[in-house]
Amino acid sequence: MTSTDEAFVAFDRVQKSYDGETLVVKDLNLSMPKGEFLTMLGPSGSGKTTCLMMLAGFETATHGDILLDGVSINNIPPHKRGIGMVFQNYALFPHMSVAENLSFPLEVRKIGKSDREAKITRALDMVQMGDFAGRRPAQLSGGQQQRIALARALVFEPELVLMDEPLGALDKQLRETLQFEITNLAHQLGITTVYVTHDQTEALTMSDRVAVFDDGRIQQLAPPDELYEKPENSFVAQFIGENNTLEGVVQEIKGETCIVKLDSGDIIDAVPVNVTSVGERTKVSIRPERVEFKKERLQEGTHTLKAEVLEFVYMGDIFRTRLRVAGQDEFIIKTRNAPDQERLTPGQMIEIGWLPQDCRALDA
Amino acid sequence: MSDSVIAADGRPLKASLNRALRRQKLRALALIAPLLIFILVSFVMPIADMLFRSVENEIVENTLPRTVTALEGWDSSSDQVPGEEVFEALYTDLAIAVEYKSHTRLGSRLNYEATGISSLFRKSGRRVKKFDTDIYAEVFAAADPAYADPGQWAAWMSDDTVRAQLPVTTSAYDDWAQMIIDTDGDIPAEETPWNFVYTALFQDAAAGASLPIAVDVSTVEPVSLRAEFGDLDDKWLDPEVWQTIKIYSPKFTNGYFLNSVDLMKGPEGVESRPENQQIYIKLFVRTLIMSLSIMGMCVLLGYPIAWLLANLKARTANLLMILVLLPFWTSLLVRTSAWKVLLQQQGVINDTLVWIGIVADDNRLELINNQTGTIIAMTHILLPFMILPLYSVMKTIPPSYLRAAKSLGATDWTAFWRVYFPQSVPGIGAGCILVFILSIGYYITPELVGGTKGVFISNRIAYHISSSLNWGLAAALGTILLAIVMALYWAYDKIVGIDNVKLGG
Numbered sequence: 047m048t049s050t051d052e053a054f055v056a057f058d059r060v061q062k063s064y065d066g067e068t069l070v071v072k073d074l075n076l077s078m079p080k081g082e083f084l085t086m087l088g089p090s091g092s093g094k095t096t097c098l099m100m101l102a103g104f105e106t107a108t109h110g111d112i113l114l115d116g117v118s119i120n121n122i123p124p125h126k127r128g129i130g131m132v133f134q135n136y137a138l139f140p141h142m143s144v145a146e147n148l149s150f151p152l153e154v155r156k157i158g159k160s161d162r163e164a165k166i167t168r169a170l171d172m173v174q175m176g177d178f179a180g181r182r183p184a185q186l187s188g189g190q191q192q193r194i195a196l197a198r199a200l201v202f203e204p205e206l207v208l209m210d211e212p213l214g215a216l217d218k219q220l221r222e223t224l225q226f227e228i229t230n231l232a233h234q235l236g237i238t239t240v241y242v243t244h245d246q247t248e249a250l251t252m253s254d255r256v257a258v259f260d261d262g263r264i265q266q267l268a269p270p271d272e273l274y275e276k277p278e279n280s281f282v283a284q285f286i287g288e289n290n291t292l293e294g295v296v297q298e299i300k301g302e303t304c305i306v307k308l309d310s311g312d313i314i315d316a317v318p319v320n321v322t323s324v325g326e327r328t329k330v331s332i333r334p335e336r337v338e339f340k341k342e343r344l345q346e347g348t349h350t351l352k353a354e355v356l357e358f359v360y361m362g363d364i365f366r367t368r369l370r371v372a373g374q375d376e377f378i379i380k381t382r383n384a385p386d387q388e389r390l391t392p393g394q395m396i397e398i399g400w401l402p403q404d405c406r407a408l409d410a
Numbered sequence: 411m412s413d414s415v416i417a418a419d420g421r422p423l424k425a426s427l428n429r430a431l432r433r434q435k436l437r438a439l440a441l442i443a444p445l446l447i448f449i450l451v452s453f454v455m456p457i458a459d460m461l462f463r464s465v466e467n468e469i470v471e472n473t474l475p476r477t478v479t480a481l482e483g484w485d486s487s488s489d490q491v492p493g494e495e496v497f498e499a500l501y502t503d504l505a506i507a508v509e510y511k512s513h514t515r516l517g518s519r520l521n522y523e524a525t526g527i528s529s530l531f532r533k534s535g536r537r538v539k540k541f542d543t544d545i546y547a548e549v550f551a552a553a554d555p556a557y558a559d560p561g562q563w564a565a566w567m568s569d570d571t572v573r574a575q576l577p578v579t580t581s582a583y584d585d586w587a588q589m590i591i592d593t594d595g596d597i598p599a600e601e602t603p604w605n606f607v608y609t610a611l612f613q614d615a616a617a618g619a620s621l622p623i624a625v626d627v628s629t630v631e632p633v634s635l636r637a638e639f640g641d642l643d644d645k646w647l648d649p650e651v652w653q654t655i656k657i658y659s660p661k662f663t664n665g666y667f668l669n670s671v672d673l674m675k676g677p678e679g680v681e682s683r684p685e686n687q688q689i690y691i692k693l694f695v696r697t698l699i700m701s702l703s704i705m706g707m708c709v710l711l712g713y714p715i716a717w718l719l720a721n722l723k724a725r726t727a728n729l730l731m732i733l734v735l736l737p738f739w740t741s742l743l744v745r746t747s748a749w750k751v752l753l754q755q756q757g758v759i760n761d762t763l764v765w766i767g768i769v770a771d772d773n774r775l776e777l778i779n780n781q782t783g784t785i786i787a788m789t790h791i792l793l794p795f796m797i798l799p800l801y802s803v804m805k806t807i808p809p810s811y812l813r814a815a816k817s818l819g820a821t822d823w824t825a826f827w828r829v830y831f832p833q834s835v836p837g838i839g840a841g842c843i844l845v846f847i848l849s850i851g852y853y854i855t856p857e858l859v860g861g862t863k864g865v866f867i868s869n870r871i872a873y874h875i876s877s878s879l880n881w882g883l884a885a886a887l888g889t890i891l892l893a894i895v896m897a898l899y900w901a902y903d904k905i906v907g908i909d910n911v912k913l914g915g
């Protein structure tokens with residue numbers, strides 16, 4: 047991770063309150079190297095947009111510094127920050143044609159006409175919208191409008207681009223195409239991107255790193271795989287992907303592993319992530335695809351739990367089975383649809399277990 | 411196949427669809443019928459009536475039918491007084507009109523065109539009975555007593571051969587008979603005809619017609635009606651009076667419209683009015699200019715307020731909205747009178763300015779009874795009509811546009827001017843049309859605070875409707891006003907496009 051000194055974008059102990067009573071952003075520390083694609087992911091109301099707006103200059107931080115290329119930008123007005131921005135509702139100027147929309151940032155920068163035209167053509171070609179220069183935004187579909195909005199944010203060659211849920215209003219297929227195009231463009235052009243979304247798949251597939259927001263704080267900042275496989279707290283574990291949670295008390299910690307006594311009295315193995323002492327309450331988290339129910343695939347001596355099959359769902363590539371485990375009805379396991387795979391039947395009693403490193407003992 | 415699709419009930423699909431739609435249309439029509447009728451009665455008909463009145467001019471021909479016919483042979487550009495036959499016709503017409511009292515109305519009507527005619531007609535009406543034409547009755551009665559017998563007259567006048575022989579007498583007798591039935595309820599067969607009927611009889615006889623009982627009239631000295639009228643008032647010997655009567659004798663006239671634009675009809679055609687009577691063009695121009703100023707003031711004052719309303723937090727915005735709408739809750743008269751109190755030379759504003767020292771005590775500002783007063787008071791009254799459409803349009807402009815513009819490098823001003831303002835233009839258009847059309851026809855406020863220099867054309871229209879009773883001119887002025895508004899509306903549509911006008915959403 048880059049230190050604050052060489053970071054291109056840095057939030058340094060930033061706080062924000064709108065009403066002087068509650069902090070919407072609490073102690074935000076974040077630093078991004080040049081060229082990184084960082085996504086802010088979190089539930090609605092967690093302060094993502096607020097952070098983006100502070101970076102863009104439309105909101106002022108109540109406390110703390112925001113640095114761009116090492117310089118504090120707290121007192122620089124938005125139009126001097128040179129940050130490209132893509133809005134959720136596209137914010138294309140309805141009274142201007144596509145070309146005029148793209149020309150706008152160049153005109154206010156007093157760029158000559160021929161230069162302008164070259165840049166507009168290049169930007170439109172970049173988003174494959176070269177043929178639409180003369181259209182009005184109202185004559186374009188949602189996906190096309192978003193492409194134009196992207197081109198407009200890039201046409202003046204900013205080094206930093208902010209996107210606030212840019213694909214939120216589009217259908218799934220279009221969203222996936224555009225996700226791919228946006229990441230490709232960002233990497234090709236080498237621009238630094240801050241991307242806001244509440245869609246975890248989007249965050250995981252697009253980003254170099256993801257900052258998971260909740261309650262005005264970054265809960266975890268990590269690359270997608272680490273976020274999924276090694277969630278650092280139970281919020282992140284629950285928020286990213288599907289997850290099984292069992293509650294209990296830490297009974298024994300020995301180095302890299304610990305033993306947890308569940309509320310039902312069962313004993314399981316886990317990795318202590320943010321539990322430090324015996325007797326502490328914890329939520330253990332296990333991904334559904336890491337649960338095994340065949341003895342031969344479990345390590346010697348691992349603890350197992352009795353489980354009753356409640357429901358079996360055939361999903362094509364995988365089977366999704368719901369179990370009752372340790373008095374809990376919502377325990378899910380996922381198994382790959384392979385020729386030798388066993389299909390469980392409701393009512394069947396099985397024993398489940400997992401590798402100790404796949405089970406993480408998190409905060410309660 | 412497509413032209414003969416059959417519906418489930420066996421009829422052609424098209425017919426079924428039409429039937430279903432017709433019922434819907436009828437129901438829709440029934441729903442709007444009350445409003446439609448109301449608009450027809452209270453809006454379309456008055457306007458049609460106004461358009462009609464602005465050109466209608468039947469009064470001259472209805473009151474002086476014989477004179478109008480007789481004048482046809484007179485050359486109005488000749489500067490000559492018409493001949494005896496015109497005065498004879500006028501005598502009969504006037505004698506009848508006096509009984510109906512319609513000569514005074516005609517006098518007032520013609521007085522709009524040439525002052526003095528009203529009193530001329532009144533005076534003539536009083537004196538026309540005292541003309542020396544009574545000798546004719548005596549001559550005929552002396553020749554044969556049957557001429558003094560009402561029954562005999564009635565018998566003659568129902569005999570077609572006599573009627574054909576005595577056209578002038580017949581027409582005079584018929585009108586006289588109708589007149590005494592109408593005014594006194596008398597029976598013509600029991601009353602001796604009046605002098606003017608005998609005068610007509612004499613005219614027929616002098617022209618060589620054969621009378622029912624022959625009378626030699628060659629020895630009778632005819633009474634010159636031209637001389638009689640000349641004695642009554644020498645204005646009757648003034649060709650200008652006759653020119654006026656002749657010019658306004660057609661049933662329809664463009665005279666009111668000419669008058670509305672400071673022109674008039676002369677014997678040689680259209681000419682401009684004397685300098686001191688030219689007021690309407692000036693008034694129209696003033697009305698337009700002041701309406702434009704009021705509109706401009708409303709834009710300048712209303713735009714920032716509408717912007718605030720659209721961008722403040724809901725609670726503050728509501729409060730502000732109530733303040734904007736407050737004027738609607740108080741009577742127009744009260745508000746205008748309040749401006750009188752404020753704007754007077756001894757009023758609150760002048761007092762304050764004097765007290766601050768900006769204005770000297772002996773040099774107080776004239777803020778009322780002039781154009782300033784009208785503009786101030788009307789801007790205040792019409793401001794909500796500018797703010798409301800502006801507000802409703804601004805409300806639909808998402809704040810993200812301004813942010814987008816700024817993020818693209820635009821300063822606050824550029825972002826406003828190039829991004830926000832163009833999108834608010836439809837609201838400005840709607841507000842301007844509303845304010846302008848309202849103010850161009852405004853009446854009460856200019857009347858109360860406008861003095862003489864600050865009144866509008868509508869005040870003049872009101873004057874003609876309620877004081878001078880020249881409804882034709884009022885109608886013509888109103889029609890011109892309507893035409894101006896429609897022309898401006900059309901121009902606006904051509905230049906800005908009426909589709910660009912938004913009152914909301």
Ligand SMILES: Nc1ncnc2c1ncn2[C@@H]1O[C@H](COP(=O)(O)OP(=O)(O)O)[C@@H](O)[C@H]1O
Nearest residue numbers: 064065070088089090091092093094095096097
């Ligand atoms: N302009 C504002 N005024 C007051 N409160 C705001 C404003 N914008 C956002 N908030 C509050 O701040 C919190 C975070 O909002 P936001 O940053 O928009 O979250 P997110 O984008 O993650 O959904 C929310 O509780 C929201 O109600």
Ligand SMILES: [Mg+2]
Nearest residue numbers: 091094095096
């Ligand atoms: Mg948001």
